[in-house]
Amino acid sequence: MSPRSASVNEELRRRSRERLLQAALELVGERGYEATTLADIADRAGTARGLVSYYFPGKRQLVQSAVHRLMHRTLEEALEREPRTEDGAERMARAIDAVLGLARDRTVLMRQHMAGLLDSEGFVQCPEQQRLAELLRDTVARHGSPDVATDYPMLRSLLMGSVFAMVLPNAPMPIAVLRAELFRRYRLDWSQGAPPDTEAPGGRCDTDLSRFFQTDGPPGQPK
Numbered sequence: 001m002s003p004r005s006a007s008v009n010e011e012l013r014r015r016s017r018e019r020l021l022q023a024a025l026e027l028v029g030e031r032g033y034e035a036t037t038l039a040d041i042a043d044r045a046g047t048a049r050g051l052v053s054y055y056f057p058g059k060r061q062l063v064q065s066a067v068h069r070l071m072h073r074t075l076e077e078a079l080e081r082e083p084r085t086e087d088g089a090e091r092m093a094r095a096i097d098a099v100l101g102l103a104r105d106r107t108v109l110m111r112q113h114m115a116g117l118l119d120s121e122g123f124v125q126c127p128e129q130q131r132l133a134e135l136l137r138d139t140v141a142r143h144g145s146p147d148v149a150t151d152y153p154m155l156r157s158l159l160m161g162s163v164f165a166m167v168l169p170n171a172p173m174p175i176a177v178l179r180a181e182l183f184r185r186y187r188l189d190w191s192q193g194a195p196p197d198t199e200a201p202g203g204r205c206d207t208d209l210s211r212f213f214q215t216d217g218p219p220g221q222p223k
Helices: 006-031 038-045 049-055 059-080 088-105 107-117 127-142 148-167 175-185
Strands: none
Touching (some): 038 049, 059 107, 088 107, 088 127
């Protein structure tokens, strides 16, 4: 039997890494971070325990990469869903809703992720995190930012703060309130993106919010 080509080996490595990332997502979502071991993840992925260390320095890095993978895939799906659009405001609305939706639907997982970011290691620089950053930078640029280098970190910080507020144990903030604040800052209409099944704060109907979110000054300054 002839040896496998470099491209075949690369594809096998990619698939093994993908299985580990998916297994980490599933187990942390089911059991929590502390109750999940690297051996558990390897077993769920159907790989050898030693292979985990080949791809990731430790559990924290593996789980952060797994969540960043989930985030960038969710964000990409939201941005490119039908009907496709190049409208910068609509894409910003979709991006905000995608991230807030993860905090709502995957609360345990996102809570563990936020706790990991507060660890001394902070962000894990990995392909998954870089892809997430690329998508958010592109969203900021298409929204019309004159200074993406400044406005991208601001968007990232605002989204992280909103996720933290939603997953805070015993005192979570409602998604509608956080969404309204972000939409006001970025001058978006409540009907854009994927509106939650609730009225905007203040009792305004979705179709009546264009004036509420318009501003004469910089984002975040109500009219």
